[in-house]
Amino acid sequence: MKEPMNAQLSISPETPEGVARNARHQYKVERVCTQLRHRQSRTPLSRHKKVVSHMVPKVHDKKYSDEKINVHDFNEIIEVDPKRRICIAEPGVPFCTLVEHTLPLGLVPIVVPELKTITIGGAVAGCSIESMSYRFGGFHDTCFEYEIITARGEVLICTPDNEHSLIFQMMHGSFGTVGILSKLVFRLVEAKPFVHLKHEMHQSIDSYLASIWSHFENQDVDFMDGIIHSPTRLALCVGDFVDSAPYTNRYDWLKVYYQSTARRSEDFLKTPHYFFRYDHGVTNVHPKSFLGRLLLGKFLGSSQILRIAEKMRWFFLSDDRPDVTVDTFLPFSRLKEFLEWYARDFGHFPLWVVPYRRVHDYEWLADTFWKGLSDRLMVDIAIYGMKQRGETNYYRLMEEKLKELNGIKTLISYNYYTEDEFWEIFHRDNFARVKAITDPDNIFRTLFEKTCH
Numbered sequence: 198m199k200e201p202m203n204a205q206l207s208i209s210p211e212t213p214e215g216v217a218r219n220a221r222h223q224y225k226v227e228r229v230c231t232q233l234r235h236r237q238s239r240t241p242l243s244r245h246k247k248v249v250s251h252m253v254p255k256v257h258d259k260k261y262s263d264e265k266i267n268v269h270d271f272n273e274i275i276e277v278d279p280k281r282r283i284c285i286a287e288p289g290v291p292f293c294t295l296v297e298h299t300l301p302l303g304l305v306p307i308v309v310p311e312l313k314t315i316t317i318g319g320a321v322a323g324c325s326i327e328s329m330s331y332r333f334g335g336f337h338d339t340c341f342e343y344e345i346i347t348a349r350g351e352v353l354i355c356t357p358d359n360e361h362s363l364i365f366q367m368m369h370g371s372f373g374t375v376g377i378l379s380k381l382v383f384r385l386v387e388a389k390p391f392v393h394l395k396h397e398m399h400q401s402i403d404s405y406l407a408s409i410w411s412h413f414e415n416q417d418v419d420f421m422d423g424i425i426h427s428p429t430r431l432a433l434c435v436g437d438f439v440d441s442a443p444y445t446n447r448y449d450w451l452k453v454y455y456q457s458t459a460r461r462s463e464d465f466l467k468t469p470h471y472f473f474r475y476d477h478g479v480t481n482v483h484p485k486s487f488l489g490r491l492l493l494g495k496f497l498g499s500s501q502i503l504r505i506a507e508k509m510r511w512f513f514l515s516d517d518r519p520d521v522t523v524d525t526f527l528p529f530s531r532l533k534e535f536l537e538w539y540a541r542d543f544g545h546f547p548l549w550v551v552p553y554r555r556v557h558d559y560e561w562l563a564d565t566f567w568k569g570l571s572d573r574l575m576v577d578i579a580i581y582g583m584k585q586r587g588e589t590n591y592y593r594l595m596e597e598k599l600k601e602l603n604g605i606k607t608l609i610s611y612n613y614y615t616e617d618e619f620w621e622i623f624h625r626d627n628f629a630r631v632k633a634i635t636d637p638d639n640i641f642r643t644l645f646e647k648t649c650h
């Protein structure tokens with residue numbers, strides 16, 4: 198492997214700086230454990246962190262009235278080892294900070310979600326994907342050790358192979374219900390300063406899917422995602438790291454990345470600008486008008502928009518007819534059927550498309566779910582900000598269709614499953630097994646209680 202560009206940026210546990218970072222981390226963990234051990238009440242508890250949450254804000258989310266555990270300072274990078282290409286960090290580190298730190302070393306996290314302030318803990322406990330997912334799955338698939346604080350204030354080290362392997366696997370998509378993630382160890386991958394993008398425009402679903410499949414089979418690009426502008430204008434965006442660029446574009450003020458995929462066949466971006474090209478919204482960009490972006494666009498990234506939505510939720514949002522924002526995961530073999538149905542019954546475009554390799558049969562999904570699935574490739578189809586029409590509950594309509602097609606959706610927004618339906622998809626026994634160790638009094642709530650309407 199070639200020598201990293203700036204070896205001095207690596208953080209080693211042997212240096213005074215590394216020792217100090219580890220000591221600070223121990224102190225924080227002890228503080229949280231003490232608070233949990235001395236807590237008398239068994240009422241639900243949520244975390245209070247520094248950067249805004251990227252869950253879809255809900256007016257009546259129970260987390261707003263919960264007692265809080267303070268984890269706002271769990272936001273340090275503890276160690277970067279460029280030789281072994283690993284990073285150890287606290288869960289509140291946002292991806293933009295991580296990339297800023299590791300890129301000068303010629304390395305980046307293997308999966309970098311597209312919004313700057315998504316944190317590494319949120320990426321594991323929520324659900325995060327991006328254009329490297331067609332090769333590597335989700336960010337959690339690149340992690341190999343978690344430190345977890347239980348509801349009773351114990352610290353567990355969980356790896357895929359030790360006695361806490363089930364807890365390790367169940368952290369992903371647990372939405373804070375299994376325990377508090379306090380430290381993560383994950384792999385990094387070699388990176389270059391620029392990304393060269395090619396936007397392939399397809400006129401039919403068949404040709405679009407054939408191209409996705411060909412790139413998946415050949416693993417011939419570093420990045421693959423796409424924007425479906427309409428059923429006859431489907432852009433597939435494939436990219437590679439490159440050392441130099443004849444020009445660069447950025448999409449964090451006046452220009453909108455998803456719109457560019459319909460206009461340009463090629464583009465060059467600096468690597469950080471590529472990773473966070475959707476930070477002003479993937480397909481639901483704010484401000485929408487050119488004038489609005491000219492005046493405010495520089496200051497309104499995803500973080501600011503979500504913060505405003507959260508603070509003003511009583512004025513702007515409704516839990517009765519919420520806009521539809523949802524990530525759906527379809528087996529590749531059922532995608533054509535899904536897209537044809539979607540165009541008829543939803544008809545809301547553009548859509549964000551993220552192919553996702555099935556790297557592991559996740560323990561948090563029910564056995565019956567896996568039994569019906571032979572695909573090696575799943576595809577995330579993400580819908581942002583669709584207005585609901587008439588009396589139809591479009592979230593519910595989607596849940597029913599996904600069940601029919603052996604798909605799932607992430608739980609980041611509104612979920613209308615009955616409890617029985619829910620546990621046909623998610624693995625009730627595995628959740629019960631880990632909760633018995635990490636949260637026997639259920640102060641973090643069950644996954645159903647936390648995420649369903």
Ligand SMILES: Cc1cc2nc3c(=O)[nH]c(=O)nc-3n(C[C@H](O)[C@H](O)[C@H](O)COP(=O)(O)OP(=O)(O)OC[C@H]3O[C@@H](n4cnc5c(N)ncnc54)[C@H](O)[C@@H]3O)c2cc1C
Pocket residue numbers: 244246249250251252253288289310311312314315316317318319320321322323324325326327371372373374376377378379475479522609
């Ligand atoms: C408008 C919008 C756009 C999005 N776009 C993208 C995108 O482009 N790419 C992408 O990958 N994802 C996207 N997401 C999804 C996003 O990645 C997930 O919602 C992710 O979980 C958010 O991480 P966060 O750091 O904001 O965590 P939070 O929102 O704070 O937390 C997410 C969940 O994880 C739990 N959690 C967080 N930290 C911990 C911890 N330390 N211990 C235990 N539990 C914890 C929380 O309790 C919560 O239930 C988007 C979501 C929205 C709403």
